[in-house]
Amino acid sequence: MSLQIWIDGLFAGSVFAIIALSMTIVYQPTRIMNFAQGEGFILGAALGYQMVGVWKWPLIQSLAVLIIAAALMGFIMERMVMLPVQLSGSKFAWIIATLAAAMIFQSAFNIKYVNVTFSYFDIIEKDISIFGAKLSIQKLLVILMMIAVFIINDQFLKRTLWGRSIRAIAHNPDTSTILGIPTKPVIKLAFITGTVVIALVGFLATPVIIVAPAAGLFFTIQGFTAAIIGGVGSPKGAVVGGLMIGILDSVVRSWLGGTWGLFSTFFVLAIILILKPNGFFGKRVEGR
Amino acid sequence: MSDLRIEGLTITYGGAKALDNLSIEVKTGEFVALLGANGAGKTTTLRATSGLMRPAAGKIFFDGVEITKVPGHKRTALGSGHVPEGRQIFPDHTVEENLQLGTFVRRKHRAETTQSLEDMYGLFPRLKERHKQAAGTLSGGEAQMLAVARALMSRPKILMLDEPSLGLAPQLVLEMFKYLKRLHAEQGLTILLVEQQARLALQLAQRAYILERGSVKIEGKSKDLINDPRVAEAYLGTAS
Ligand SMILES: Nc1ncnc2c1ncn2[C@@H]1O[C@H](COP(=O)(O)OP(=O)(O)OP(=O)(O)O)[C@@H](O)[C@H]1O
Ligand SMILES: [Mg+2]
Numbered sequence: 001m002s003l004q005i006w007i008d009g010l011f012a013g014s015v016f017a018i019i020a021l022s023m024t025i026v027y028q029p030t031r032i033m034n035f036a037q038g039e040g041f042i043l044g045a046a047l048g049y050q051m052v053g054v055w056k057w058p059l060i061q062s063l064a065v066l067i068i069a070a071a072l073m074g075f076i077m078e079r080m081v082m083l084p085v086q087l088s089g090s091k092f093a094w095i096i097a098t099l100a101a102a103m104i105f106q107s108a109f110n111i112k113y114v115n116v117t118f119s120y121f122d123i124i125e126k127d128i129s130i131f132g133a134k135l136s137i138q139k140l141l142v143i144l145m146m147i148a149v150f151i152i153n154d155q156f157l158k159r160t161l162w163g164r165s166i167r168a169i170a171h172n173p174d175t176s177t178i179l180g181i182p183t184k185p186v187i188k189l190a191f192i193t194g195t196v197v198i199a200l201v202g203f204l205a206t207p208v209i210i211v212a213p214a215a216g217l218f219f220t221i222q223g224f225t226a227a228i229i230g231g232v233g234s235p236k237g238a239v240v241g242g243l244m245i246g247i248l249d250s251v252v253r254s255w256l257g258g259t260w261g262l263f264s265t266f267f268v269l270a271i272i273l274i275l276k277p278n279g280f281f282g283k284r285v286e287g288r
Numbered sequence: 289m290s291d292l293r294i295e296g297l298t299i300t301y302g303g304a305k306a307l308d309n310l311s312i313e314v315k316t317g318e319f320v321a322l323l324g325a326n327g328a329g330k331t332t333t334l335r336a337t338s339g340l341m342r343p344a345a346g347k348i349f350f351d352g353v354e355i356t357k358v359p360g361h362k363r364t365a366l367g368s369g370h371v372p373e374g375r376q377i378f379p380d381h382t383v384e385e386n387l388q389l390g391t392f393v394r395r396k397h398r399a400e401t402t403q404s405l406e407d408m409y410g411l412f413p414r415l416k417e418r419h420k421q422a423a424g425t426l427s428g429g430e431a432q433m434l435a436v437a438r439a440l441m442s443r444p445k446i447l448m449l450d451e452p453s454l455g456l457a458p459q460l461v462l463e464m465f466k467y468l469k470r471l472h473a474e475q476g477l478t479i480l481l482v483e484q485q486a487r488l489a490l491q492l493a494q495r496a497y498i499l500e501r502g503s504v505k506i507e508g509k510s511k512d513l514i515n516d517p518r519v520a521e522a523y524l525g526t527a528s
Contacts, residue, residue, distance in 0.1 A: 161395050164385050168378050175376040178338045180364030180393035180442060283380070 003133040005254045006247065011139040013246020014146035015205045019223030020230065020238035021149050022198035027233050028157070029169040029183075029190050032085070032094045036077055036101035038220030040195040042109050043073055044202025045118040045211040053120030066203055067196055074195030077101055078188050102217055109213040119210045142204050146239065149197055154235040166190070170233075198223075225265060229272050231282025240280055244268070290316045290351065290367060290445035290478040292337065297346030299332055299502075306332040308502035309346070314446065319472050319479045321489040321510070323523060324499035330482040331373050333499070334448045338370045339363050350446075365393040369444025371452055373482075375435040379424025383415055386423050386434055390441030401441070408437040411467065428455040436464065440471075446478040447471075453485055461485070465492055486523040490514050498523065 019041065026034045047069060051062040080101040085093045122138040129135070157163035165181045173183045202211070202219075223238075226245055230237025245265045253261040272279070292314040299307040307329045314320045322330050335341050337348060339360030348356045350366055358366070378386050387408060391401040409416035412433045418426065423434060436452060449468075453461040469492055471477040483489035490496055490510040498506040498519065506519060513519045 161388060161392065164381060164389060165392060167381065168389055171378050171380065172376055174335075174340050175372055175378070176389075177340060177360040178364060178370040178372060179389050179438070180361050181389070182359075182361045184359075 003131055005250050007130070007133050007135050007139075009247030009250030010243065011135075011142060011208070011246070012250055013243035014143045015201060015209070015242075016222045016226045016246050017146045017239045017242025018142070018149055018201040019198055019219055020226035020242045021146070021153060021235060022194040022201075023220075023223050023227055024233060024235055024238045025153060025194040025197065026190050027170075027227075029166045029187050030082075030094075031170050031233075032081065032098065033224060033227070033232070034077070034081060034101075034191075034194070035095070035098040035217070035220050035224075036081070036105060037194065037198055037223060038216035038218065039102055039105035039109070040070060040073060040077075040198035041202035041219045042105070042118075042211065042213060042216045043070055043195075044199035044204075045206040046109060046113060046213065047199075048203040048206050049116070049118040049120055052123065053118075059123055063203075066199060070196040070199035071192045073105075073199070074192035075188065077195060078191035080104070081191070082187060102220065106214055106216050109216070113213040117210055117212050118206050120207055122207045123204075136208070138204065138207055142201060142208075145201060145204065146242075150235055150239050157235065162186075222265075225269055227279075229269060229279055231279030233283070234279075234281040237279050237281035291349070292368075292446055292478070292480065293349040294333070294337065295347045295349070297333070297336060297348065298344045299329075299336055299341055300344050305502050307336070307343075307346075310499070310503050312497050312504060312507075314478060314480050317472075317476050317478055318495065319469075319493045320481070321486075321493035321496040322480060322482045322499065323486050323489060323496055324505075325523075328499040329502040330499060331450055332502075334370060334372075334450050334480070334482060337363075337448060338368060364442055364444075367443075367445035369439040369442055369447040371435050371439045371447070371449040373450040374454070375431050377423045377426070377431050377434050377438070379422060381423055382420055383423050383426070383434060384419040386438050387415070387441050390438035393442050404441050404443065408441065412437055429457060429460050432456055432460075432464070444477070446480065448480045448482075450482045451484055452481075453483060453488070461488070468492070486519075487514070490524075 023034060023037045026032060026037065044066060047066050051057040051065060081094065081097045084097040122136060124137040126137045127134050157166065165176065166186060169176045169181060169183050169186055177183050222245065226241035227238055229244060230241030248264055248268060249261040252264040294310060294312050297307050297310045298305060310329065310333065322333060324330055332341065336343055339358060343356065347354055350368065355363055378389065387405055391404065394401055414430055415434060415437060418430065423431065426434060432452060432455065439447060452464060456464065465488065468479060472479050481489055481493060490513055493510050495508065496510050496513055497504050
């Protein structure tokens, strides 16, 4: 099997891993799997298309605007999700709230971009060659970003008091509050950080994969699948799960043809859920 | 200073009143007990004071400043400590991480918080032996020690404890209360204690409030209450 297939799989896997990581960042203090998360990916793709592709803005300026816009989207998303959750008290409120947020953002993208698919030129048009296989700088950037997001998230959770507080909030927000931990601001910040991360990968990956405005839920499901395979809430799990479905998809696709890629992903998901119901690195998920 | 004053506090759970125009006061350096039957509103009083519940009416003052609208986490920084009902330790965090979380509001003073950690280990050697263990694996009594130690890690000016004796062996209950008494006497810690074991609480505290259906029914000096026939009949009957 050619090395190219593995490199392409590594790239796709890194995209899924970053999506899963961004969902993990929101999950850590809230224990909510945000089904609207993939809309952040579309925001990155749409703004990339608009600013880099159409307006030909310089990179730095585009990035700055993207980060601000994504932060704003994260802020709005937090209100759309947490307000119903806090007000209703139902343990299923988060499902409806995050799906509703996904639909609202998806409609907005669809209205603005009728019949458009997002694509634009690589930001840095250059390839490097590894034993005859090609790896564009664009793809390399995504892989490096995945490694960076993983290390930062993992170390932050394990080594800092703030990281420990985030785990504490997930377990018991009231007790965290009486210890002086600013529970609600931390949750806001998690939504903002998660959205900025996923928007950045949307921005970086779109020139390679070409993205439709309505594809947000597809990316959400890929990230969700990766998180479940790896173990929900674990940064390590997000990376392992993401890489696994990315590489699997690429290998199976080249071997049996396109439609089998997605099939194999969900087939493996089913097997893993039977063998390891909490994923590779997941703790038992408490009833919510 | 660590005056706590609650004025006319009313709290409802979807229409039902858990607190009904409740007023209590704890002066700096006092040791006050909050007693009452199950469902009288003791836990609700402490939770409201910690900013976990939004009052329908009434005001809360700390050190003479109104804190009714101050968010809960900022009240800890002002000097309120709370050992919640049922311990509520973080089971997946280690014992030491639980204690460190208690220093959240003092996190910028590294040297001081390291010292506090040593102090707590000195007080509760059992916690030191288990400092790397997940807190969820502690026994009930050890978990209670951890909950008290964790609250003390923030160096509160006033400490509110919600039934700290629950589930502890009688010997340990005495030990813990002896320790609280010492903190009160030596360091001037202000204490508001919610306790089912009314007789024990009245022996420790200088004053007490007895709640009934969300308002104060009886209040007074502990030594008067112990001898009060109304109290003896309803609250001291079989306790201890
Ligand atoms: N989450 C809640 N939802 C609805 N009602 C509640 C809730 N929590 C408490 N209550 C009600 O508020 C009233 C006061 O409860 P609270 O927990 O303050 O009592 P308590 O004095 O601490 O009792 P106990 O000694 O049993 O701990 C009770 O009638 C209780 O049923
Ligand atoms: Mg109670």
